[in-house]
Amino acid sequence: MTGATGSKTMVGDDQAYFYKRAEIELKRARQATCPEASTVHSQLAKAYLARIPLLALDSTIKAGVS
Numbered sequence: 001m002t003g004a005t006g007s008k009t010m011v012g013d014d015q016a017y018f019y020k021r022a023e024i025e026l027k028r029a030r031q032a033t034c035p036e037a038s039t040v041h042s043q044l045a046k047a048y049l050a051r052i053p054l055l056a057l058d059s060t061i062k063a064g065v066s
Helices: 007-031 035-065
Strands: none
Touching: 007 035
16 A cells, blocks of 8 residues: 555655666675776675665654654
């Protein structure tokens, strides 16, 4: 069910975006030819994945405030 603002759909879209970006960065980490690049891509992937649970939390907080 989607709220009047479409927040659940937006959260789902954002989750899909961050998950896809993490997949891309992990692929780039595996394909990197130097260790530094591989490390940076791995860190980016972790950062994208870390954002996913925060989306639901943020959505819950905003729903409680409105």
